[in-house]
Amino acid sequence: RRLIVDEGMPAKPHTCAGRPGARSPLPIGMVAELTYRCPLRCGYCSNPVQADPARDELTADRWRNVLDQARQLGVLQVHFSGGEPVLRPDLADLVAHARALGMYTNLITSGVGLSRGRLDQLVDAGIDHVQLSVQHADAPAADAIAGLRSHERKIAVAALIREAELPLTVNVVLHAGNVEALSSIAALAADLGADRLELAHTQYYGWGLRNRAALMPAAGQIERARTAAVEVHERYGDLMEIVYVEPDHYTGRPKPCMNGWGTRQFAVTPTGVVLPCLAAQQLPGPPAPTVHRDQLADIWYRSELFERFRGTAWMPSPCRDCELRELDFGGCRCQAFQLTGDAAATDPACSLSPHHDLVAPAGTRPAMIPRRYP
Numbered sequence: 602r603r604l605i606v607d608e609g610m611p612a613k614p615h616t617c618a619g620r621p622g623a624r625s626p627l628p629i630g631m632v633a634e635l636t637y638r639c640p641l642r643c644g645y646c647s648n649p650v651q652a653d654p655a656r657d658e659l660t661a662d663r664w665r666n667v668l669d670q671a672r673q674l675g676v677l678q679v680h681f682s683g684g685e686p687v688l689r690p691d692l693a694d695l696v697a698h699a700r701a702l703g704m705y706t707n708l709i710t711s712g713v714g715l716s717r718g719r720l721d722q723l724v725d726a727g728i729d730h731v732q733l734s735v736q737h738a739d740a741p742a743a744d745a746i747a748g749l750r751s752h753e754r755k756i757a758v759a760a761l762i763r764e765a766e767l768p769l770t771v772n773v774v775l776h777a778g779n780v781e782a783l784s785s786i787a788a789l790a791a792d793l794g795a796d797r798l799e800l801a802h803t804q805y806y807g808w809g810l811r812n813r814a815a816l817m818p819a820a821g822q823i824e825r826a827r828t829a830a831v832e833v834h835e836r837y838g839d840l841m842e843i844v845y846v847e848p849d850h851y852t853g854r855p856k857p858c859m860n861g862w863g864t865r866q867f868a869v870t871p872t873g874v875v876l877p878c879l880a881a882q883q884l885p886g887p888p889a890p891t892v893h894r895d896q897l898a899d900i901w902y903r904s905e906l907f908e909r910f911r912g913t914a915w916m917p918s919p920c921r922d923c924e925l926r927e928l929d930f931g932g933c934r935c936q937a938f939q940l941t942g943d944a945a946a947t948d949p950a951c952s953l954s955p956h957h958d959l960v961a962p963a964g965t966r967p968a969m970i971p972r973r974y975p
């Protein structure tokens with residue numbers, strides 16, 4: 602198996618002529634953010650600072666309708682996410698509904714609250730794959746990052762997932778507080794019997810943006826992490842697929858966020874807002890579309906939000922004339938907005954951006970502020 606170093610070369614989206622907006626691509630995946638509630642308090646949390654209250658979450662009936670519409674639209678994969686999706690008692694019902702529609706189902710979980718009984722329900726419902734988050738290889742350090750004694754529980758949940766013979770991906774968000782532990786984290790993932798290990802440097806959205814200075818690794822840490830990623834691949838590459846996602850702040854190459862705006866995936870928030878990416882709700886403009894007002898097909902093909910940054914016509918200089926514009930799509934619109942105030946600006950992660958200095962690491966590293974909920 603090879604080490605996948607993700608510097609962001611996307612696959613070409615497929616398109617479907619003859620549909621509304623004939624040049625619009627078909628979506629492959631939907632991120633179903635079932636709830637923003639979560640028992641963990643990770644300082645890198647990318648969910649909005651002002652999370653929607655639980656009382657406004659979509660009902661199970663409404664989610665079933667959203668799944669029906671998604672399948673009609675062409676969606677093949679559903680990622681049940683959050684927050685912590687296990688907090689929804691109807692999770693297994695929704696998984697069963699998606700499977701009955703023929704969709705591949707993926708659960709993205711911290712593992713907290715995933716008892717053997719709940720896992721059995723999910724297996725009966727037909728869950729296809731589980732992604733389990735791990736914060737560190739060392740329990741006290743992991744618990745400090747998560748803001749909850751949870752590491753030992755995660756280890757136990759990984760064993761349950763393997764017993765159930767489900768494919769297991771271990772997800773690790775890398776940042777200044779754990780990046781030096783990359784090798785021991787990989788050893789842990791191998792011990793847990795993971796099929797796949799995703800080591801992705803953190804991004805700075807939602808609550809995580811508040812902690813940018815605390816989270817951003819120093820240049821030396823990133824150099825050592827890259828070396829460690831190669832070493833762990835040599836050691837464990839026969840046991841599991843290893844994906845190492847480089848931080849775009851450091852490479853000078855922006856990530857092709859979402860593989861291009863409105864091309865392959867969309868997200869539905871706990872209250873039914875439909876977004877091209879998880880952070881787009883912050884962008885200025887008309888209110889984002891919701892499943893309460895519109896059909897998913899109308900939102901995907903015709904809404905102002907999804908049309909706004911499709912293709913390359915919206916691009917400013919230097920992206921407009923850049924030969925990489927169809928590979929990285931000018932980077933991330935949300936990062937551009939957060940750092941420059943202009944969602945249409947070239948992503949400052951790009952070394953050609955006139956704002957590239959904005960992604961430089963902070964001189965001092967403050968303490969991380971744990972995630973809080975209103």
Ligand code: SF4
Pocket residue numbers: 855919920921923924925926927929930931932947948951952953954
């Ligand atoms: Fe990508 Fe724009 Fe930078 Fe070119 S100038 S590499 S298209 S972000």
Ligand code: FES
Pocket residue numbers: 806858859878879880881932933934935936
């Ligand atoms: Fe919104 Fe990148 S997170 S475009």
